[in-house]
Each structure stands twice: as C-alpha cells, then as structure tokens.
Amino acid sequence: xxxxxxxxxxxxxxxxxxxxxxxxxxxxxxxxxxxxxxxxxxxxxxxxxxxxxxxxxxxxxxxxxxxxxxxxxxxxxxxxxxxxxxxxxxxxxxxxxxxxxxxxxxxxxxxxxxxxxxxxxxxxxxxxxxxxxxxxxxxxxxxxxxxxxxxxxxxxxxxxxxxxxxxxxxxxxxxxxxxxxxxxxxxxxxxxxxxxxxxxxxxxxxxxxxxxxxxxxxxxxxxxxxxxxxxxxxxxxxxxxxxxxxxxxxxxxxxxxxxxxxxxxxxxxxxxxxxxxxxxxxxxxxxxxxxxxxxxxxxxxxxxxxxxxxxxxxxxxxxxxxxxxx
Amino acid sequence: xxxxxxxxxxxxxxxxxxxxxxxxxxxxxxxxxxxxxxxxxxxxxxxxxxxxxxxxxxxxxxxxxxxxxxxxxxxxxxxxxxxxxxxxxxxxxxxxxxxxxxxxxxxxxxxxxxxxxxxxxxxxxxxxxxxxxxxxxxxxxxxxxxxxxxxxxxxxxxxxxxxxxxxxxxxxxxxxxxxxxxxxxxxxxxxxxxxxxxxxxxxxxxxxxxxxxxxxxxxxxxxxxxxxxxxxxxxxxxxxxxxxxxxxxxxxxxxxxxxxxxxxxxxxxxxxxxxxxxxxxxxxxxxxxxxxxxxxxxxxxxxxxxxxxxxxxxxxxxxxxxxxxxxxxxxxxxxxxxxxxxxxxxxxxxxxxxxxxxxxxxxxxxxxxxxxxxxxxxxxxxxxxxxxxxxxxxxxxxxxxxxxxxxxxxxxxxxxxxxxxxxxxxxxxxxxxxxxxxxxxxxxxxxxxxxxxxxxxxxxxxxxxxxxxxxxxxxxxxxxxxxxxxxxxxxxxxxxxxxxxxxxxxxxxxxxxxxxx
Numbered sequence: 156x157x158x159x160x161x162x163x164x165x166x167x168x169x170x171x172x173x174x175x176x177x178x179x180x181x182x183x184x185x186x187x188x189x190x191x192x193x194x195x196x197x198x199x200x201x202x203x204x205x206x207x208x209x210x211x212x213x214x215x216x217x218x219x220x221x222x223x224x225x226x227x228x229x230x231x232x233x234x235x236x237x238x239x240x241x242x243x244x245x246x247x248x249x250x251x252x253x254x255x256x257x258x259x260x261x262x263x264x265x266x267x268x269x270x271x272x273x274x275x276x277x278x279x280x281x282x283x284x285x286x287x288x289x290x291x292x293x294x295x296x297x298x299x300x301x302x303x304x305x306x307x308x309x310x311x312x313x314x315x316x317x318x319x320x321x322x323x324x325x326x327x328x329x330x331x332x333x334x335x336x337x338x339x340x341x342x343x344x345x346x347x348x349x350x351x352x353x354x355x356x357x358x359x360x361x362x363x364x365x366x367x368x369x370x371x372x373x374x375x376x377x378x379x380x381x382x383x384x385x386x387x388x389x390x391x392x393x394x395x396x397x398x399x400x401x402x403x404x405x406x407x408x409x410x411x412x413x414x415x416x417x418x419x420x421x422x423x424x425x426x427x428x429x430x431x432x433x434x435x436x437x438x439x440x441x442x443x444x445x446x447x448x449x450x451x452x453x454x455x456x457x458x459x460x461x462x463x464x465x466x467x468x469x470x471x472x473x474x475x476x477x478x479x480x481x
Numbered sequence: 482x483x484x485x486x487x488x489x490x491x492x493x494x495x496x497x498x499x500x501x502x503x504x505x506x507x508x509x510x511x512x513x514x515x516x517x518x519x520x521x522x523x524x525x526x527x528x529x530x531x532x533x534x535x536x537x538x539x540x541x542x543x544x545x546x547x548x549x550x551x552x553x554x555x556x557x558x559x560x561x562x563x564x565x566x567x568x569x570x571x572x573x574x575x576x577x578x579x580x581x582x583x584x585x586x587x588x589x590x591x592x593x594x595x596x597x598x599x600x601x602x603x604x605x606x607x608x609x610x611x612x613x614x615x616x617x618x619x620x621x622x623x624x625x626x627x628x629x630x631x632x633x634x635x636x637x638x639x640x641x642x643x644x645x646x647x648x649x650x651x652x653x654x655x656x657x658x659x660x661x662x663x664x665x666x667x668x669x670x671x672x673x674x675x676x677x678x679x680x681x682x683x684x685x686x687x688x689x690x691x692x693x694x695x696x697x698x699x700x701x702x703x704x705x706x707x708x709x710x711x712x713x714x715x716x717x718x719x720x721x722x723x724x725x726x727x728x729x730x731x732x733x734x735x736x737x738x739x740x741x742x743x744x745x746x747x748x749x750x751x752x753x754x755x756x757x758x759x760x761x762x763x764x765x766x767x768x769x770x771x772x773x774x775x776x777x778x779x780x781x782x783x784x785x786x787x788x789x790x791x792x793x794x795x796x797x798x799x800x801x802x803x804x805x806x807x808x809x810x811x812x813x814x815x816x817x818x819x820x821x822x823x824x825x826x827x828x829x830x831x832x833x834x835x836x837x838x839x840x841x842x843x844x845x846x847x848x849x850x851x852x853x854x855x856x857x858x859x860x861x862x863x864x865x866x867x868x869x870x871x872x873x874x875x876x877x878x879x880x881x882x883x884x885x886x887x888x889x890x891x892x893x894x895x896x897x898x899x900x901x902x903x904x905x906x907x908x909x910x911x912x913x914x915x916x917x918x919x920x921x922x923x924x925x926x927x928x929x930x931x932x933x934x935x936x937x938x939x940x941x942x943x944x945x946x947x948x949x950x951x952x953x954x955x956x957x958x959x960x961x962x963x964x965x966x967x968x969x970x971x972x973x974x975x976x977x978x979x980x981x982x983x984x985x986x987x988x989x990x991x992x993x994x995x996x997x998x
Contacts, residue, residue, distance in 0.1 A: 349862075351855040358848060362837030367796060368828045369849050369902065370820030427839050427886060 218384030233407030234293030236392030264389020584634030740954030746773020751941030777956030850906030893924020963988030
C-alpha cells in the first residue's frame with residue numbers, strides 16, 4: 156500500500172529492498188532448512204510448526220502488537236496466558252464443565268488485563284514498570300497456587316472432548332488450533348486496521364500528545380488495549396494447555412520475548428515502522444521455523460536461542476540501517 | 482553610569498563580538514547578517530519580538546547551532562566550530578530558559594557536578610566538603626541560606642535559577658549569558674536577581690541579558706541591541722532612549738497586505754470563561770468570544786496566556802471558575818467534552834501535539850471527526866478518502882496525496898492539516914495557539930485567509946499569539962495578559978503596535994516609568 160515505487164513504476168532503490176529483509180530471510184531460511192534436512196518439508200513437521208509454534212505464539216503476539224501499536228509494552232502476556240491456563244485446567248481437574256473451564260480461563264486472563272489497565276490508565280504508571288510488576292506478582296501467584304510450581308496434569312482416563320477438539324482436533328483438514336489462530340488474527344486485523352478504536356490506538360502510539368490535544372479518550376483506549384491484549388493471550392494460554400493437556404507454571408513467560416521479537420521484526424516491514432498484524436505474523440513464522448529448523452539440524456535448545464538472537468540482530472540492523480536514511 | 486567602566490585602558494577588548502551572522506532553516510532566514518558587540522565588564526541587553534532571531538543568535542553563541550556565515554570573536558580572537566563545551570572553555574556560561582538541572586540531585590551535587598571535591602588523592606567524593614562549599618558559595622554570591630541537601634526538583638523556580646547561576650559562577654566565568662531569566666520568577670525574586678547581576682557586573686563580570694521585559698532592560702543594561710527580522714537595527718543606551726523608542730525599533734513597519742479584510746463579527750457569545758484561576762499560571766480570568774469574532778490573546782512567557790489557552794481546551798484543569806460553550810458548561814479538564822461541544826485546538830507544539838508525523842495526511846485529517854467515517858465503529862475508508870481529498874483541495878494542502886506521511890510536508894502544510902482535522906468535525910470554537918509559528922510567509926498568508934474565512938462563516942476564534950503584527954492584523958479585539966491577569970482589552974483598530982507592545986512588556990498603558998509589575 157505504501158510501496159510508492161511499485162505504484163510509480165520507478166526502479167526500486169536498494170534501501171526499499173532492505174525493507175523486505177524479513178520476507179527474504181523467511182524464504183531463504185525455508186529453502187535452506189528444506190535442503191539441509193530431510194524432515195523439515197514433511198507435512199507432519201510443517202503441521203507441528205504451525206500448531207505448536209505458530210498458532211500459540213501467533214495468538215499471543217496479536218496482543219503484544221496491539222499494545223506496542225498503542226505505544227506501550229506488555230511484559231505480562233505470559234502471566235495472562237498462565238492464568239488462563241491455570242483457571243482452565245484447574246476447573247477441569249475438579250470436574251467442572253468445559254464451558255465453565257473456558258470461561259474461567261478467559262476471565263482469569265482478563266483479570267490480569269484489568270490490573271494492567273488500572274496501573275497504566277488510572278495510576279499512570281509507565282507500561283514497562285506496571286506490567287513488570289504484574290509479571291512478578293503473577294509468578295508468585297502461580298507458585299503459591301501450585302505448591303511451589305508443580306504442574307497440574309490431567310491424567311489419561313480423563314478423555315475430555317475439549318482436548319480432542321482444541322488440542323488435536325481437525326476440521327476441514329486444518330487443525331482446530333490453527334482455526335482459532337486464524338479467527339483471532341482476522342479479528343485483530345480488523346480491529347487494528349478497520350475500526351475507530353484501532354485508528355485511535357495507532358494515533359496513541361504515533362503521537363500520544365496528538366491524541367490528548369484532539370480530545371480522544373486516551374485513558375479508556377489505553378485500558379481497553381491492555382484488557383484486549385490480556386484476553387487474547389488468555390486464548391493462547393488455553394490453546395497451549397489444551398495441546399499439552401496440562402498446566403505448567405510459568406510456561407507462558409517463554410512466549411514473552413518471542414512475541415516482542417516478532418512484533419518488532421514485523422515493524423521493519425513498513426516504511427513507517429508501525430506495528431502491523433501481517434508483519435508480526437511474518438515475525439512469528441520466522442521465529443517458528445528458525446527454532447524448528449535448528450532443532451532438526453541438530454542444534455540443542457540452548458543453541459536455538461543463539462540462532463534466534465542472531466536473527467533478530469540481523470533483521471533489526473537491516474531495518475535501522477534503512478530507516479536512518481528515511 | 483553611562484560611561485563605560487574603565488577597567489582596561491586605551492584598547493578595550495570586547496568580551497564577545499559577532500559579525501554578519503546568517504542562519505537559514507529550510508528557506509526561512511532566522512538571522513540575516515546580525516551583529517552584536519558586548520564590551521567587557523558591562524551588562525548588554527538583547528531585545529526583539531518573537532521571531533526576530535534572538536534565540537537563534539543565542540544558540541549560535543552557545544555552540545548549539547552552526548551559522549551559515551559570519552564571524553564570532555571572543556576577547557578579540559576569532560573562534561569557529563563552537564561546541565557547547567568549547568564555549569564553556571572560553572569562559573562563557575549560558576543560563577538557558579529551560580532550567581537544565583537534574584531534579585533528583587541535591588543542591589550541593591548539582592552545584593559541583595563534574596568537579597566534586599575529593600577526599601585527598603582518593604577517587605571518593607568528600608561529601609562534607611561538598612556540602613560546606615555549596616553552603617558557602619550560595620551565601621557568598623546570593624546571600625541566601627539554601628540547604629545543600631535539598632533536592633533540586635523540590636526547589637522553587639527562583640531557587641533553581643539561583644543554583645544554576647551559582648554553578649556557572651563557580652567556574653569563574655568571564656561572561657554570563659542569561660536567556661529570559663525572570664520570565665518564571667515572581668517579582669521579589671526577580672528583584673533579587675537583578676540586584677545580584679548589577680553587583681557581579683561591578684565586580685567585573687560581563688553579562689549578555691536577553692529579556693522581553695523592557696523595564697528590566699532599562700534598569701540593568703549599559704547597552705542594548707535591538708534585533709528585528711534577523712538583523713540588528715541598532716545598539717543604544719537604554720537610559721537615554723525612551724521605552725517608546727525601543728519599541729518602535731522592535732516593530733517592523735514594512736508589511737504588505739498580509740491580512741484579509743473582514744468585518745468584525747458580533748454573533749451570540751460562543752466561548753465564555755468566568756473567573757478562571759489556575760495556581761502559578763493565571764487568576765480570575767473572565768472573557769468571552771462571540772460567533773464570527775476573532776479575539777487575540779497575548780502576553781510574555783510566564784504571563785499565563787498559553788496556560789489559559791490549554792485550560793480552555795481542557796488539557797489542564799482550572800482550580801476555580803467555569804468555561805462554557807454556547808451556553809453549555811464544560812466539564813473542566815476534559816478535552817473530549819470540549820471537542821464534543823465544538824471546541825477545536827491548534828496547539829503551539831505542532832509536531833508533538835498537532836499532527837502525528839508518522840501517520841498519513843488522511844489519518845491525521847479525519848482524526849477529530851472519526852465518528853463521521855465509521856458507522857458502527859467500522860472505518861469507511863472510501864468516505865475518509867473523499868473527505869481528505871476535499872480538505873486537501875479546500876485548504877490547498879501541498880501533498881502528493883492523502884496517503885503521504887505528514888512528516889514529508891512543510892511546516893505550513895502540516896499546520897493546515899491540523900486545521901483540516903478540526904474542519905472534518907465541524908468545530909465552531911477555535912483556540913489557535915501560535916498558529917503561524919515556524920511557518921513560511923506564503924503559508925502564513927494562506928492560514929490567515931483560512932482563519933478569516935472561518936470567522937466569516939460564524940466560528941468563534943481565540944487567537945493566541947506573541948506576534949503583535951499578526952494580532953493587530955487579524956483580531957477584532959486583543960486581550961493582553963501580564964503576570965497572570967488580563968492587563969488590558971484593546972480594540973485593534975484603535976490600537977497601534979507601540980501601545981500594544983507597551984502593554985505586553987510593561988502591563989500598563991501610558992508612557993512608562995516602566996517599573997511595572
């Protein structure tokens with residue numbers, strides 16, 4: 156949309172090409188892993204990447220994208236995921252109904268969002284510190300609730316339809332987890348790009364002073380952003396725990412840095428450097444195949460982080476290199 | 482006192498001299514061959530209207546800007562490639578308008594930052610010596626007892642200023658440059674500062690003193706240089722020149738037909754403020770602006786005019802008083818309520834408050850009236866495009882199209898986008914805070930025409946400006962604020978620029994003996 160050279164038909168400048176660093180990187184890595192391993196391109200592996208990496212991180216990153224688009228940051232998305240997961244599994248473990256479990260999970264995540272909303276929008280604590288506080292408190296709550304961090308497993312002989320539905324279910328040849336991700340993505344895409352609220356959020360991020368001096372409901376929007384982000388991360392938490400049929404304390408924190416990374420990789424895609432759903436999803440895909448590919452090549456978990464780090468460095472270096480001229 | 486102090490004999494070296502300084506900002510000539518000579522051991526004033534080039538000149542002397550042309554000599558020696566650090570090495574210390582002290586430091590730490598007394602040869606700060614020296618220095622220079630342990634952030638503005646000046650003097654400067662030092666001070670503190678400066682001058686210090694307050698200039702300065710349109714129009718002894726004389730030097734007279742002709746409007750009252758007060762800003766302000774009327778509001782920095790404008794829009798909350806629009810009382814401190822009642826604000830800080838630079842012309846333009854383009858909360862991009870294109874044409878905004886980022890537009894066109902934003906929601910009361918600041922002359926004329934058209938169409942306009950020519954040319958009547966109160970209400974067609982300037986700088990009308998407060 157903003158590719159002026161495409162419209163004008165003028166030859167692309169090198170720095171415009173650099174903008175597609177994440178795309179080129181994705182294609183390059185995809186080809187590389189396909190050639191370097193015999194298993195990467197298999198249907199089973201790609202499905203696993205999509206279900207286990209892309210869908211959960213993708214859903215969580217939607218929330219992060221929304222908050223960053225509004226000019227904030229949410230360090231407690233993992234907490235929202237965990238709270239949802241805890242509520243969901245706990246209700247099932249004590250024999251509650253599926254609906255009750257889902258409702259409890261989402262409500263628990265929204266509660267995390269409300270805490271952030273109060274801290275940021277009402278008490279005017281900077282998002283970084285406010286959500287850091289929520290993160291710490293959430294970690295304690297999780298440990299207290301689980302006797303110091305014991306996972307809650309739903310043992311076999313607990314053949315709940317919900318697990319089959321979310322965790323392993325397939326509808327029209329597509330895993331249910333992916334359907335959920337697709338729905339969430341569509342929802343956030345419309346929210347951020349095509350609604351009044353979304354536009355106000357973008358303005359809040361691009362010019363908080365402008366929002367104030369235009370009489371926009373800055374506080375209400377800020378609150379909504381944090382609540383919506385936590386809510387969608389709750390969905391991610393429920394999908395995650397349905398996949399592994401258990402609640403693992405502090406598991407959500409593993410997604411925090413990836414979600415931030417994916418969002419910022421995504422911002423490099425546009426000339427204006429704003430967070431976008433499409434960009435974030437590309438970032439998520441990139442991170443997902445890097446992890447999976449490195450694992451298949453034989454890099455251990457510890458070394459995967461190095462790979463991810465180098466990737467982010469490269470993308471951001473390229474991006475800032477081109478933005479400095481812009 | 483009119484004779485220059487005879488510190489040195491026959492050859493008296495100037496502490497500072499600039500010759501032929503030129504500085505251009507994107508087509509606007511801020512300085513156009515300005516000269517300034519400051520004799521050693523004197524207090525030299527620098528005055529001029531906003532936009533005359535004072536702050537540019539100061540920033541060049543401070544080493545913040547590099548001039549396009551011109552020579553600077555310090556004590557007779559030409560210097561180039563000035564940086565703030567080198568200026569300090571040359572013994573020139575700047576006291577800027579915005580106080581540049583770390584609020585979390587104690588007074589003693591702030592005074593000796595970077596040159597703390599050591600404990601013998603150890604790389605450890607001797608805190609006791611630090612405190613006692615701070616106490617001693619403040620007492621010696623300002624004769625005040627300020628606790629060395631007080632936090633800078635908790636001091637009053639005047640105290641912070643004292644700390645800043647003391648800090649500069651600890652470095653035994655040859656010359657001190659003060660930029661509007663009394664703007665934020667109450668009268669008693671301002672008096673004390675002036676007395677101290679006179680004493681320091683008698684001790685041999687050279688001072689360059691920039692102020693809007695002509696009364697201070699007359700009391701303080703041995704010489705004063707008047708800047709106008711980027712050049713020095715004269716250097717005179719203020720004690721042998723009347724206030725009127727100074728003022729007429731400051732005001733440019735060669736204006737063409739910049740301002741559109743328009744009959745003064747007189748519809749129903751639109752914006753009414755009653756007994757509005759805000760601590761440290763303004764008190765007991767009542768005003769009204771009618772539909773079809775342009776009311777000017779002006780005053781020096783610290784007069785409360787800007788604060789009043791922000792308060793009227795609801796960005797800040799008044800301590801007392803009410804604001805109403807078309808008879809309906811506004812919730813105080815709520816910009817959304819003001820916008821809903823039809824109030825529009827064009828803020829002074831265009832890039833921080835007016836437009837979101839990274840966003841497109843369209844996203845900025847439709848922002849205030851977003852509801853009109855989003856039935857059920859969903860954006861109708863087609864309607865947005867149509868409205869944006871209409872406003873781009875109506876306001877002659879020079880942009881490739883509505884999708885271009887506002888950052889790529891010139892200052893004048895950015896300002897038109899701010900106006901377009903409010904036209905998209907059909908506002909009826911406009912608070913315009915310095916709407917043409919930093920705008921080139923062509924765009925200025927277009928903006929004036931837009932403002933006049935709005936008034937003709939029935940909008941009520943409060944034009945806040947420090948450009949007196951703009952006020953005289955645009956406003957039907959002008960409110961002048963001085964130290965937090967409305968000092969005068971003048972009909973512009975009955976008021977000449979000199980009278981207006983006198984009210985602005987002294988707070989009162991007649992030929993001033995000028996020590997007004």
